Amino acid sequence: MNTRHRLIIVMVFSLLLFPLILFAGGSKESKKMAVQPTRDSQALLPPGYMEGEWEKPEDGTLRTQLSDMQYNVTQHEGTEPAYDNEFWDNHEEGLYVDIVSGEPLFSSKDKYDSRTGWPSFTQPLADGNIVEVTDASYGMVRTEVRSYYGDSHLGHVFPDGPEPTGLRYCINSASLRFIPVDALKQEGYGAYLSLFKEFVTADGKLHLRKELPDWRSMYAAADTRLAVFAGGCFWGVEAVFEQLQGVLSVESGYAGGDAQDATYHAVSSGVTGHAESVRIIYDPTQIGYETLLKVFFTVAHDPTQLNYQGPDQGRQYRSAIFYTDETQRTAALEYIGRLEKTKLYPESIVTELSSLEAFYPAENYHQDFLRRNLNHSYITYWDIPKLMELQEKYPELLAVNH
Numbered sequence: 001m002n003t004r005h006r007l008i009i010v011m012v013f014s015l016l017l018f019p020l021i022l023f024a025g026g027s028k029e030s031k032k033m034a035v036q037p038t039r040d041s042q043a044l045l046p047p048g049y050m051e052g053e054w055e056k057p058e059d060g061t062l063r064t065q066l067s068d069m070q071y072n073v074t075q076h077e078g079t080e081p082a083y084d085n086e087f088w089d090n091h092e093e094g095l096y097v098d099i100v101s102g103e104p105l106f107s108s109k110d111k112y113d114s115r116t117g118w119p120s121f122t123q124p125l126a127d128g129n130i131v132e133v134t135d136a137s138y139g140m141v142r143t144e145v146r147s148y149y150g151d152s153h154l155g156h157v158f159p160d161g162p163e164p165t166g167l168r169y170c171i172n173s174a175s176l177r178f179i180p181v182d183a184l185k186q187e188g189y190g191a192y193l194s195l196f197k198e199f200v201t202a203d204g205k206l207h208l209r210k211e212l213p214d215w216r217s218m219y220a221a222a223d224t225r226l227a228v229f230a231g232g233c234f235w236g237v238e239a240v241f242e243q244l245q246g247v248l249s250v251e252s253g254y255a256g257g258d259a260q261d262a263t264y265h266a267v268s269s270g271v272t273g274h275a276e277s278v279r280i281i282y283d284p285t286q287i288g289y290e291t292l293l294k295v296f297f298t299v300a301h302d303p304t305q306l307n308y309q310g311p312d313q314g315r316q317y318r319s320a321i322f323y324t325d326e327t328q329r330t331a332a333l334e335y336i337g338r339l340e341k342t343k344l345y346p347e348s349i350v351t352e353l354s355s356l357e358a359f360y361p362a363e364n365y366h367q368d369f370l371r372r373n374l375n376h377s378y379i380t381y382w383d384i385p386k387l388m389e390l391q392e393k394y395p396e397l398l399a400v401n402h
Contacts, residue, residue: 054101054102054150055149055150056100056101056151056152059075062075066099070174070175072174073153073174073175074100074152074153074154074174074175077137077153078172078174080118080173080174081117082118084117085117085119085173085174086173086174086178087176088118088119088173089113090108090111090119092108092178093108093109093181093196094107094178094179094180094184094196095107095108095125095184095189095192095195096111096119096121096171096176096177097177097179097189098149098150098175098176099174099176099177100147100175101147102177103147103148103149103150104126104129105129105176106119106121106124106171107121107195108196109196110123110124112161112162114168114170116168116170118172118173119170119171119172119173120161120168120170120171121169121171122169123167123169124145125192129147129148130145130147130154130169131146131151132145133145133146135156143158144156145171147175152175153172154169154171154172154175155169155171156169158170181193181196206384206387206388206391207243207391207398208239208243208371209242209243209398209399211368211371212242212247212248213248215249219248219283224248224281225281225282225283225284225289226282226324227279227280227282227289228278228279228280228322228324228356228359229280229292229320229321229322230255230256230276230277230318230321230322231301231309231320232276232301232305232310232319233276233309233310233312233317233382233383234252234253234278235252235366235370235378235379235383236370236379238250238252238278238369238370239371239386240295240299240387240390241278241280241300243387243391243398243399244282244287244291244292244295244398244399245286245397245398246282246284246285246286246287247280247281247282247283247287248281249279249280250279250280251278251279251362251367252362252366252367252369253277253278253359253362254267254274254275254276254277254359254362255274255320255322255356255357255360256274256275256277256320256322256354256357257273257274258273259358259360262360263363264362264363264366267316268314268316270314270316275316275317275320276317276362277322279361280292289327289328289331290331290335293332294335294394295394295397296321297336297339297351299386299390299393299394300386301319302319302345303336303339303349304346305350306318306350310382311382318352319349319352320351320353320354321352321354322355323355329353329355333353336349336351370383
């Protein structure tokens with residue numbers, strides 16, 4: 001056989017063998033998804049998250065911190081034995097976090113017995129903390145799931161789970177660390193305690209007003225009044241004011257900056273001048289501006305926090321009132337003066353007063369966010385307590401159509 005024939009045979013053999021090698025080895029196309037809330041998603045940074053909090057350690061550190069099984073599963077897409085792993089039959093309430101980075105991934109509330117021998121969940125805590133990757137290894141095509149920050153191999157997701165999602169997140173115990181409810185605060189995950197308790201009022205229920213009617217069909221614009229407040233993340237502030245009798249409309253948006261910067265992405269930079277705000281349309285015959293001020297200062301936010309509210313840092317989360325006329329400005333100044341005189345707050349009130357130049361509605365997925373995402377971890381920890389306080393402190397102000 002001459003050299004030319006041998007070369008042809010080698011080339012043909014290589015062409016036949018290459019797809020087999022590629023298929024056997026697997027094909028992974030991983031790209032970190034954008035963490036952005038949408039109408040059908042809870043893809044958000046969890047409450048209390050600080051930049052750089054959840055990071056993947058160097059490989060040398062991982063080798064010393066993880067067991068051989070944990071390292072093989074998280075770093076080399078290994079699979080632990082079914083029914084012979086730590087959490088497949090764990091029924092305790094708590095949080096499952098990435099063994100590598102510590103980022104929260106799953107809740108026991110979403111765990112169920114899939115009879116597969118591995119921990120199974122119907123959904124993650126937040127879609128944005130899970131990255132889906134096409135996995136063509138072992139002669140099949142599956143959807144691998146990895147952690148967003150730690151880039152750990154977790155397992156796979158299959159479309160054969162129970163309601164409400166119809167999904168089965170089949171996860172390796174070796175990828176997880178379990179934190180019981182009683183240890184969440186001590187371990188630094190106190191923000192998630194609200195996932196495991198019921199919020200109740202005197203009659204055992206959390207009341208939410210039904211969706212507000214279209215006020216334009218009921219009122220002439222001249223018979224309504226406008227108020228704009230900024231008190232941190234607009235989700236909770238919007239929900240608080242929606243509960244009040246006489247409030248006709250509440251819309252989340254941006255105030256204090258220019259039109260070209262009125263997007264969530266731009267405002268999140270903290271340098272646009274905008275503040276996350278709510279625009280309130282109300283019937284002055286049913287509720288007055290001073291009552292709105294009372295709810296704003298005593299329930300909707302903490303006016304002593306300078307350029308932040310709770311876990312949210314930056315000028316976009318400042319405490320501010322955007323008055324529409326001198327009457328509102330005077331009323332706000334007088335109310336703040338009374339608060340300071342009575343020393344309701346031990347710290348100074350830092351609420352800014354500015355003339356309203358323009359209000360820009362936020363993206364649709366921000367509107368009425370709380371009502372559509374009641375089980376979101378941010379909502380349950382930071383905003384549901386505000387509604388509870390409103391119901392307990394000012395029941396006489398609540399709308400009658402619960």
